[in-house]
Amino acid sequence: MKRSNTFGLITGLLLGAMISTVPARAETEITIPGWADFSGPYADVMPAWSSGRAAVLLWWNKTSGAAAGVKLNYKGFDARYDPAQVASMWPGIRNDLKPIAMFGMGGADSAALQSRLPDDKVPMVSAVGGYGFTWAPNPWIFNLRPTLAHEAATFLSWYQKNKKMTRPVRIGVISSDAAPAWVDTVNGIKSYAKNNAAIVELVDVVWTTPQPTDLTTDVFVLVNKNVDLIIVMTNTAGSVATKRALDSLSSKVPLLLGAHNGLSALAKAMGGLNLIEGCYESAAMAPPVENTPAFDFYKKLQAEYALKASWESATILGIGQALYLTRILDETIKQSGADKLTGAKLREVMVNYTVPAKDMLGFGADIKMTDQSSFPLVGLRGYIATVQGGAITVLDPSAPVPDIVKW
Amino acid sequence: MSRDTAGVFPLTYRQDLALIRTGKQWICLILFFVVLAAGPLILSDRLLAVLNITLITAVAVVGLQINLGYAGQINLGQAAFMGVGAYAGALLSVRFNLNFLLVIPLSGLVAAASGYLFGLVAARIRGFYLALTTVAAHYFFHFAIISLPASWLGGAKGLSVPPAELFGFKFTGEGSLFLLNLVVLILMVYGAFGLVRSHYGRDFIAVRDDDAAAGVMGVDVVTTKVKAFLVGSFYAGVAGALWGYYLRYISVDQFGLFNSIWMIAMIILGGMGSIVGALVGVVVVRSIQEAITSLAPVAMTAFPNLGGEIVFASYNMILGVMIAASLLFEPKGLMHRWGILKSSYRIWPYPY
Numbered sequence: 001m002k003r004s005n006t007f008g009l010i011t012g013l014l015l016g017a018m019i020s021t022v023p024a025r026a027e028t029e030i031t032i033p034g035w036a037d038f039s040g041p042y043a044d045v046m047p048a049w050s051s052g053r054a055a056v057l058l059w060w061n062k063t064s065g066a067a068a069g070v071k072l073n074y075k076g077f078d079a080r081y082d083p084a085q086v087a088s089m090w091p092g093i094r095n096d097l098k099p100i101a102m103f104g105m106g107g108a109d110s111a112a113l114q115s116r117l118p119d120d121k122v123p124m125v126s127a128v129g130g131y132g133f134t135w136a137p138n139p140w141i142f143n144l145r146p147t148l149a150h151e152a153a154t155f156l157s158w159y160q161k162n163k164k165m166t167r168p169v170r171i172g173v174i175s176s177d178a179a180p181a182w183v184d185t186v187n188g189i190k191s192y193a194k195n196n197a198a199i200v201e202l203v204d205v206v207w208t209t210p211q212p213t214d215l216t217t218d219v220f221v222l223v224n225k226n227v228d229l230i231i232v233m234t235n236t237a238g239s240v241a242t243k244r245a246l247d248s249l250s251s252k253v254p255l256l257l258g259a260h261n262g263l264s265a266l267a268k269a270m271g272g273l274n275l276i277e278g279c280y281e282s283a284a285m286a287p288p289v290e291n292t293p294a295f296d297f298y299k300k301l302q303a304e305y306a307l308k309a310s311w312e313s314a315t316i317l318g319i320g321q322a323l324y325l326t327r328i329l330d331e332t333i334k335q336s337g338a339d340k341l342t343g344a345k346l347r348e349v350m351v352n353y354t355v356p357a358k359d360m361l362g363f364g365a366d367i368k369m370t371d372q373s374s375f376p377l378v379g380l381r382g383y384i385a386t387v388q389g390g391a392i393t394v395l396d397p398s399a400p401v402p403d404i405v406k407w
Numbered sequence: 408m409s410r411d412t413a414g415v416f417p418l419t420y421r422q423d424l425a426l427i428r429t430g431k432q433w434i435c436l437i438l439f440f441v442v443l444a445a446g447p448l449i450l451s452d453r454l455l456a457v458l459n460i461t462l463i464t465a466v467a468v469v470g471l472q473i474n475l476g477y478a479g480q481i482n483l484g485q486a487a488f489m490g491v492g493a494y495a496g497a498l499l500s501v502r503f504n505l506n507f508l509l510v511i512p513l514s515g516l517v518a519a520a521s522g523y524l525f526g527l528v529a530a531r532i533r534g535f536y537l538a539l540t541t542v543a544a545h546y547f548f549h550f551a552i553i554s555l556p557a558s559w560l561g562g563a564k565g566l567s568v569p570p571a572e573l574f575g576f577k578f579t580g581e582g583s584l585f586l587l588n589l590v591v592l593i594l595m596v597y598g599a600f601g602l603v604r605s606h607y608g609r610d611f612i613a614v615r616d617d618d619a620a621a622g623v624m625g626v627d628v629v630t631t632k633v634k635a636f637l638v639g640s641f642y643a644g645v646a647g648a649l650w651g652y653y654l655r656y657i658s659v660d661q662f663g664l665f666n667s668i669w670m671i672a673m674i675i676l677g678g679m680g681s682i683v684g685a686l687v688g689v690v691v692v693r694s695i696q697e698a699i700t701s702l703a704p705v706a707m708t709a710f711p712n713l714g715g716e717i718v719f720a721s722y723n724m725i726l727g728v729m730i731a732a733s734l735l736f737e738p739k740g741l742m743h744r745w746g747i748l749k750s751s752y753r754i755w756p757y758p759y
Contacts, residue, residue: 039699039700039721078700078701079700080700083654083661084460084654084661085700087456087460087653087654088453088456088457088459088460088697089453089456090456091451091452091453091455091456091581092451092452092453092454092456093453094452095451095452095453096453111565111654111656111658111661112654112656114567114656115567115568115654115655115656116579116655119579131564132563132564133563133564133565133658177549177550177553177554178549179660180553180562180563180564180565180658180659180660181563183553183562183563184563184564187557187562187563
């Protein structure tokens, strides 16, 4: 007995010594850079946007990351929404951080990096919509949302069905040629109208200044042409000027706006939601309303992961893009292992794997990127919201985004 | 050159005209070029990227200095001419498959042609009216790019530019692009010095100082003004081509009116009527721009009540403050102050 006890003790000690010399599982630390704008035109919304990104990475570290032995660090870089600034900062970021992916902001970083990322092999996930010029093969920049033209088309096909119209929806578009992105949106709407004559008839396009103050004459012309709807996808100044013109003409023609110049921004400028009853907003992202799965996740981030930003579009964009990237990371780790993560592998997963809607926690539908475009061409869904009784109401949280012939 | 204890005195007309007067100055200049050429070996990619944009901007600003600083023709459309050069370069590279050695000067010529049109206008008007007319260059450029068929100039989509290539070597890295931009800048600055020290330069200065008197003295004022725009736009076009090869994607919104205003600020700060002043102005203003961008997030963290809109506005406020302070305290620019310092050093301990 004594001999067996001694033997057991020695065995136990030896085993303990062996276990203690096995190194603890090494944690892989990865820094994800994110383009930001703290000193440019989007400086106001950047704190909320950045907080959304950072909070999701913290959440992932504590959940999937802990299990995989991977820790993500977020680092924001202020590029002032200037392609020159992005171009000058990128080489240093690439060499210092050796990123495997990054967060994009919009047109400026897309313009500066779209030619460089294929060589540098670092995919970029952008939360804003795509553009006509990003609808090109072999993308390394991926937009979670389609173009604004797609989002307008989502509403138009929903509107016709919902209003049980047997004729095309007659639309007028108010835009400006000050920014190529706005011109691109109009070109997309024209393409949709041309190829879906049964759904929509584009009556007229009004080109105005980038910050219009009075559009009464232009809106009068549209109203006289009996449009069913006016689309304004430029900026808040455009939507305010159009709404004021409609009010001065006592016209009930509804407005369709985008997420960036939408109902909240218009209400703030006009003086209250009750003043914009009947206006619509459409976007392929989570709606900025409560009582949704997305809002529940936001509350969780707020309570447990130090998210200080309010529930608004910018926060939604930040959370959405970070969530998508972490889901792609999960799948890449599953396929390749946590110690073999590269940008090329992440990109391969992005174009081959569909992130299911349930994994996006209400921040998107099934997302399947493609090698033919920077944004998904199938499977996207968007929300349609309006103002009813002085409150923003989501009429359809999951309207299908229709196809548009490439323009 | 006579070098006695009383100073350095030229003994021939050629020596009197020389920009580099002494052997020591030659050594300093050569060492400076050697250090610059070694940039890709000693500087980080981030610094090289900042320098690349600085070098490209410097080419355009040197052209603007000739146009505005030497010939006195106010030009608020330099960024638009740069855009013309960029689009010309993109089309020549993509549609005609030309090498960058041809693309760069041809882009300059295309931009010069557009500048020629404004030069004709400049012959009839001056001052405030000329400034507004050159602002129109931006609107013409923007309108042309956006409104013409996308298959011609890319329209709202912009144009992708292939990298510059020489015998199979592609200029894609920051180091190789730095050397390309540096060589082009050196050539353009050399040309600028030659131009302003020739009779063309004397004509420019005469027209700037008093075009009526210049006309009476026999200077062809109209042709001189047109030439000033031609040369300034050529430089802008070359800078535009370099910009296209650097960024590899060009869009109309990269060449806005504010870019032209920044270039004017660089000339005012550096010193009107001085090629070196233009270069100094570019370096100083770019350094300030980089500093603001680097400090903005720090400021917002340290002072959360500051608000993003204030930080954003400060970027442009600082531009205004720089121009105003420069005009108030040193209207002749930093080069004038440098000239005073050099003279003081040479005659020290005497005050004059």
